[in-house]
Amino acid sequence: MPEPTLITHNPLIVLLVLPFLVVFVWATWLEVRRWWRYGPSGNNRAAFPIDETAPSYEPPAPEGDPDAQDVNTPNEHSIEAETMTDAKTQINETVKSNDVVLFMKGTKEMPQCGFSSRVAGVLNFMGVDFTEVNVLADENIRQGIKDYSDWPTIPQLYVKGEFVGGCDIITEMTLSGELDQLFEQSGVNYDKDAADKIREANG
Incomplete structure (x- = not known):
């Protein structure tokens, strides 16, 4: 009968090691899946598909820019205030x-x-x-x-x-x-x- 190893003799070690094994296997699967779908990219993220219709962030336009968004665009509070003014x-x-x-x-x-x-x-x-x-x-x-x-x-x-x-x-x-x-x-x-x-x- 073989001698019990340190791992089988101490279940606490198994509980400590098991999460690392799970994370390692999960990360390996993600990388293999990425490689399978997109091929070796050498960290070239441009190879990934881009949704052109997705909204993107645009920094605010500088002051004096004629294409800048009108800051006086009415919002919910201004509409409510205007409504109350009309009522008065x-x-x-x-x-x-x-x-x-x-x-x-x-x-x-x-x-x-x-x-x-x-x-x-x-x-x-x-x-x-x-x-x-x-x-x-x-x-x-x-x-x-x-x-x-x-x-x-x-x-x-x-x-x-x-x-x-x-x-x-x-x-x-x-x-x-x-x-x-x-x-x-x-x-x-x-x-x-x-x-x-x-x-x-x-x-």
């Missing part, structure tokens, strides 16, 4: 060109939140001719009107281009008679008797 411009034009504007959720005929319904209901009952803007139809307007007025909630009422307030303020002004005075001072037609009936009902 649209809001400003709407507010300035109409005597009474209500930014609300839904329409005056079909409000889609209780606060919008209350303010629109007051204006409708008082016979005020107002322009409504449904913020649910345009997310940019919905956020833009908050930035425009620096007021975090909707609805928002504007009279003669000036921000008056939201639901709570309009309710208080209606019950105190301040809204009547504002309409009178601004030359906005409204039904005085209807306004008095609101106060009587909530007295």
